[in-house]
Amino acid sequence: MARRAGAGGGVTRSRHLGDAEQTIVKVVPRIDLVGAQAWEACANPDPATFNPFLSHAFLDALEKSGAVGKGTGWVPQHLVLEAPGGDVLGVMPLYAKTNSQGEYVFDHAWAEALHQAGGRYYPKLQSAVPFTPVPGRRLLARPGLLETETERLLAHAAVAFADRIEASSVHITFLTEGEWRRLGADGFLQRTGQQFHWRNEGYRSFDDFLATLASRKRKQLRKERAEAQAAVEIFSVTGREITEAYWDAFYAFYMDTGSRKWGRPYLNRRFFSLLGATMADRCLLVFARRAGELVAGALHLIGGDCLYGRYWGATEHHPSLHFELCYHQAIDYAIAHGLARAEAGAQGEHKLARGYLPETTYSLHWLADPRLESAVARYLAEERGEVAEINALLRDHAPFKKDG
Template sequence: MKEVCSYLIPELIRYCEKQKLSGVHFLFLNKEESETLSEYGFVTRLSHQYHWINPGYSNFEDYLQAMKSKKRMQIKREREIVKSYGFEIKVLEGNEISKSDMNSIWSFYSDTHSRKWGSAYLNRKFFDSSFETFLDRIVLVLAYREGKAIAGTFNLRKGEFLYGRYWGCLEYYPHLHFECCFYQLIEYAIREKIKVFEAGAQGEHKFVRGFPAMPTYSSHLIFHSGARNAIERFLKEERSHMQEMIQETNEHSPLKRVYTNGLFVNEVLNLRPTDQESYES
């Protein structure tokens, strides 16, 4: 990382200054990357997301046993309700995925964004090219009724990390969202020995299902000295408040033990897929 930055960052800064741009911004870094960028004048912004951490579960029941009893029973009830619908739910990856499956995902995505939840920023070409160019990274969860896919999620895998991206459905069924977005993928992550499942931004509904608040990092370089000084002061104060918020939030976790301060999580937070293997693949 340091060697790459020694070549890349000075040239990037020179280019941006020449183009009279206001600044340079890197999002979703790990802690080590943000610390490296600070050597070039970048200031770190600390935020958080809710991530599922795998301390070495053997099966889904292990995960349930890690939860406090009230939330454990809630999850079991939700899964029983979904089971009563009689749907066939499949987790598909790589060559198991057909063009028809991707067509279903596109229909879910476009239907979701045609409603009140905002405009679609991805088009059909994105899903088609994903199928053609990095099928080995795609993980789908599809719910079928009488052989027809009616709901599903589009997810990406990189090594020991799983990223939940898009959910959609053609018909609403209570708790089906949790089954497809969380529980099926937690089962998959346990089977595949995935260390971290990042299910997307926002969502306290993730926290109550065993996704602790985890720090996320971004780095920012502002060229205007007045603006830079003001932003640096704000971010310094914000970091202090954010650290307290993450700690206080996790004190109320439904998990009996939250893996946010141990060696395991320190390893996880620095195990982003941005090492040499990432540059080559």
């Protein structure tokens, strides 16, 4: 039987959020079919921990710009859990995938193994923020007494929907450790990975942070900052300061770097205009200018307790400029605004020397084929041990003073 990706509009009925209460899980093919207020009540109920990537505005900009949707490999199939009266109890960003691009939790070997065994891996279902490995909640339950039950209903509704459209699997990536542990106990396969995050230990300035580093590392960072700042003028814009001309410049940088790294960048120019129109106060653009011309730029998104660095590009090479715009300027901003941490995306052990420490990331997986599930379960058990061992080893080589 042929498999169908992107069959939206389904309804799954789930018993129990209460004794005899019946809830409904809807599958919606566009996030604008869910009210922004209802989505935010589930995704970002606390302004202090606001995650811009889970916001209705950010996901809507991806859809309205065409960065996700038909022909992109990411077809929105969001889950909405409703009470009998229609109140939204929980939501789950979900996509039918026809490839494994833009995910950062790699499963190409799984797809190849199933293909060689005579099966088909695509379509699959993916709960994630497209094109960015940002950690955060994925089973977005409205705060209350039954949050854990709402998480479970959403996760199992995703599996039921996968079965309905004959998808091979369900993947929930970069979710929180709590979600990972609770649903792992419920039968989902558990995977771990690695990122590097900077933690704000109550620093009053960048020099205050530098004082916690070993002498050699402290001198290295001072030298590379001075080198970058001597070559160019560095400045940042946010909110109403961000004009379309700034987005034009940044998009040129993004395209230059993205074309070299990925072949075809995931985001289009319209996405950035939509982001600026709806989330300008959450955007921080850091630019480098030389002889009156912009030559490099980095985009960070401002969360309630975190600065998320994501995209960068340059049309001129200057030593240490990437480190300055993406890492050091992020630390400066986080300290000045009292943010608890700065995150700089996937990979990059070079971040360790700049005070970004290894953190464990989490993902969950459900595979329909029992042969593949068994093989993957064995692999993931070994991989989790390797990730824990590598993270511990890297922390031993952190640049901080040993007596700290």
